[in-house]
Amino acid sequence: MPLSLHFFKCLLVLLLICFSGCKPAPVKTSPVKTPVTLEFSIWGGPAEKALYQQEITVFEALHPQIHIALLHIPDNYYQKLHLLAASDLLPDIVMINSQYLPVYASHGLFEDMSGFQLVGSETSKSPSESLSGIFYPNALKAMETPINTSGKPVLAAIPRDISNLVVYLNKEAFRRRHLSLPKANWTWADLLRIGKILTVDNDHDGRPEQYGLSFYKNPPLFWLPFVWSAGGDWLSPDGRRVTLNTKEAQEGLRFYQGLRHHFHIAPRQEESGSRLMSELFLNQTVAMMISGRWTVPVLREKATFDWDVLPLPRGSAGSKVGIDATGYAVSHASKHKEAAKLWVQFLSSRTVQEKLAQSGLLIPARQDVAESKAFLDPSHKPGEHARVFLDVISSGVPTRSHPRWNEMSEALNHGFEPVWNGEETVETGTERLIRQMQPWLEQP
Amino acid sequence: MRSTGPQSLRTFWSQVILLLGSVLMLYPFVVMIVISFPHGSTEAYSRLFQTLPMGWYTWNSFLVAVLSTIGTLILSAMAGYGFARLHFKGKSWLFFLFLITLMVPPQVNMVPLFFLMKQFHWLNTMNALVIPGIFSAFGVFLMRQWFQGFPKELEEAAYLDGCSVWQTFWWIAFPLAAPAVATLGIFAFINAWNSFMWPLVVTHSDSVRTLPVGLATLKASFRDIVDWPVVMAGATVSILPVVLVFLIGQKAFIKGIMSGASKE
Secondary structure, eight states, rough: HHHOOOOOHHHHHHHHHHHHSSSSSOOOTOOOOOOOEEEEEOOOOOOHHHHHHHHHHHHHHHHHHHHHEEOOOOOOOOHHHHHHTTTTTTEEEEETTTTTHHHHHTTTTBOOOTOOESSSSSTSSSOOSSBBBBOOOHHHEEEEEEEESOOOOOEEEEEEEEEEEEEEHHHHHHHHHHHOOOOOBBBBBHHHHHHHHHHHHHSSSSSBEEEEOOSSSSSSHHHHHHHHTTTTOOOOOEEEEEETTTTTHHHHHHHHHHHHHTTSSOHHHHHHHHHOOOHHTTTTTTEEEEOOOGEEEEHHHHHHHHHHHHHHBBTTTTTOOEEEEEEEEBBOOSSHHHHHHHHHHHHHSSHHHHHHHHHHSSSSHHHHHHHTTTTSSSSSGGGGGHHHHHHHHHOOOEEEOOTTTTHHHHHHHHHHHHHHTSSSOOHHHHHHHHHHHHHEEEEE | OOOHHHHHHHHHHHHHHHHHHHHHHHHHHHHHHHHGGGGGGOHHHHHHHHHHHEEEEEEEEHHHHHHHHHHHHEEEEEEEHHHHHOOOOTHHHHHHHHHHHHHSOOHHHHHHHHHHHTTTTTSSSSSHHHHHOOOHHHHHHHHHHHHSSOOOHHHHHHHHTTTTTHHHIIIHHHHHHHHHHHHHHHHHOOOOOOOOOOHHHOSSSSTTTTTHHHHHHTOOOOOOGGHHHHHOOOHHHHHHHHHHHHHHHHHHHHHHHHHHTTTO
């Protein structure tokens, strides 16, 4: 009997240990004492939603008084956010892209996060960490907005990830054409030379069976790198003038248009039809494509050939791509700012950032995570070459935005469409776009 | 004996044109179905039902579509009858105002309507999905046209038998308006079933989300990483009830559509 009692005591202790290990222990010193519900808005596909739902479970176990209501807006994210903001119903925490940040921050809708401190781990055992030195400076800069009542830039959100562009290469297409892979410092001239060799028109009908390169046509995300790499920009430093008509900007725009229409190393609209760029790359219709980190999971899953990544080729002013960031902003109108900041602290922790990085979809804004195995995992393509995504951050151009970004984005997206379709010259298209956009910049 | 004259040649060519039109219209549906069965497998459908609470979304869509349709039919028929048969001051102006609302794109109404829903505390509830949708200027117009062509003798007989205006409408005019009601019913059902932007804006949680909004959650941040077979499987599932409703009501639908074509 005594043995049996002892056995049950041991079993009880063992069970207690096991169950206590099933979920993290609540934070004893959690500053939130009364139950609160926080609304947290995100976009993204089912995988991203599931990842956030998992993290909510972990966080709620750590902070039993805080409940996170996930507001997943699958489409028209900013249209809905606009309505919510106009109705004073902005979620407590908003996932936001740096390009749209000024639209809201300039109206004082977000908290100034300049004094925000990170916590080393979820259990508050490690000392607090400051933001600079943890995040890439360009990621922090992208989350700053220059317009507030005092005229000083404020940090309106804590960055989650960085977006930039690289060139994906089909290594087998290079081998078939006896081409060695370009070096990291390749130039526009190299791109044209290689692109022409990789563009194969066996039956000489003017419609190549394989193209050297492809990229999405309209988004400024794709054509602005050519403007910057030529030494131009779309906006003057004071943000008062559209500068797409400078000699440098025109050089970049002409080169970009020429890739499809003059040199014809990239498929034209009628040649690619409705097929996605990644589809063309996967079925080896194009040998190189310009794209972002988001393509990596698809290529890992579906590519039947060896592939790699390279920085964009250098123009006369170097190789420059846009750097924009996505981050978490706390609503100024939130009644639970302290709890909201705890949630942002948790999301920005190394552990959560590592999980996001492992999904392969994004480039973490935290330098320590980006430099870790979670991102540079040698067991997954592109392995150590994932560093290319990190190398282009330092030379990247933080995307300029404006409180009237909605209209500007629309104009920059569609204003050049006739030019990219080869129906209008770069000069005419530029003049038309400047006439459209300049009045917006002149308004106070 | 087969006719070989110009008449049969015209019939032949009109049938060829109609056939080509049908092929053109059916093509996207065929593509949708084919993509939803990659390599002949039903895996996309399993993934769809694993990823989304499809039963819940379908039930919500069904509820919203049925309630909106019933509400639209009753209100439009009553208002249409009023405009066709009753005499009151400012009737023409009021009807003109109704018609003007047809010219205003629904996106313009969205912001004030959203504020109204907030004031009523209806956001993220079924009320916000159903009630704004039952007021249809198009429905009122369609029903008015029908009732204007309705034989007055039948109503006069009802009045002689002692029926009130309401009884005449409810027992005589409304039942005989079945083709127009069926047409409007199909339009209202399809509109409510397919509605995307409004349900997206006024709902936050899965418990009240409808099928089109639910399917949009399959959309990833970037087009390159969308699981198209699953999206197409979702689209295929979502059109089945609409096809069913149309097949059931198509005879009445065609009769109802024709009713507005001529005026007595």
